[in-house]
Amino acid sequence: MKFYLFSLGCKVNSYENDLLREEFLQKGLIETDKPEEAMIIVLNPCSVTSTADQKSRQHIRKFRRLSPKAILVVMGCYSQKNFLEASTIGADIVLGTSHRKEIPALIVRFEKERKPIILVDKDNRKEKYEEFGSFALPDNTRAYLKIQDGCNYFCSYCLIPFVRGNSRSRSRESVLREARLLVEKGYKEIVITGIEIGFYGLDLSDGSYRLGNLLRDILEENPTLFRLRVSSLNPSEVDDSFLSVIRDFPAFSSHLHLSLQSGSTKVLKEMKRPYTAEEYYEKLQLIRAIRPEIAITTDMISGFPSETEKDFLESLDFAEKCHLAEIHCFPYSPRKGTFAYTLKDLPAEVKKNRNARLIDLSKKLREDYKEKFYGKELDVLFEEYDEKKGISYGHTSNFLLVKVTSKSNLHGQVKKVAYTKENAAD
Ligand code: SF4
Missing domain, CATH: 2.40.50 (OB fold (Dihydrolipoamide Acetyltransferase, E2P))
Structure with missing residues (x-):
């Protein structure tokens, strides 16, 4: 039997699909890159913006059309929120952001009963991280290693805490086991991923074993690992133990994706981000004191409802002052259910114009950063x-x-x- 996997959005979704791939292959299923040939299709879509929701719907319809007889499984952030819609427009099995381990059993059940299955926890406040197998496909260079799920911040524009729930950390033992396995299988680079990895450890034991401790343990236990990278991080989570990892381990990558979102402290406050622009800058200084040439990339949102032209210009100036290596630019997208949704949205052309200027700045900063390394x-x-x-x-x-x-x-x-x-x- 052939299966086809597809994910949209963040690295957590592709990581979850990788685990499922491993499980399906172990059960003797065959992967195909043609959805029309598959008898099982698993879609793990995203819900971070309204455009992401729209794309998710399009993909469900597309896969249903391409393979009318396949068992179509939809899971993740989009279906946590829109489970009825996902089922109505074509999914046979709908999961939210939990129960992923049960997918093979649910497929067997669906084959027998041929009745739609919806298994979505309405209350997604969870106490424990949901273990979901280990990933160890051979012959690859870079592997993603998920260490936590969920987020405890409620940034005023973001739906993620509502669909992913509170932060749950994977146990130290489980993470270290998977890291060892990946290194044994020959992976040269591991990317630590999660929804908000800065929360790692807060819910474990007395909360004192945090991200920096975990990274140190991974690197100490795996001296042959060529490179360890982390996915996006909030500046407020850059603490002494994290900084000491950058200092002590050359294998820790010279690249950090440090979320900024806005360079205006006023807007950051309205976004309910847990830091000010000044604090962001201080963290950059601490990091660069250890690794002067490190690449700091970031995400920024243009056209947040309360952002004035003056705030936006302040934000551009701040990003330039930070000498960021690249900015991932997003025009603000209102998400129903968030606080920011209740604020008056800016006209589309204002958001578009600001985003275009932000992209121009990002291109310039990228070239400036690259230029420093020509000839090296x-x-x-x-x-x-x-x-x-x-x-x-x-x-x-x-x-x-x-x-x-x-x-x-x-x-x-x-x-x-x-x-x-x-x-x-x-
Ligand atoms: S830190 Fe803010 S933007 Fe990031 S997932 Fe949590 S609530 Fe969303």
């Missing part, structure tokens, strides 16, 4: 090979994308490359 020799971990063109692609520790002409596939190899304008691939 950097370690590149190769991840992809374009056979037709004979080009291998890989990333440096500070997440510069590099391409080199190679007769053979360099996948999984680490090579020193002189970084130039010509081989910069982004």
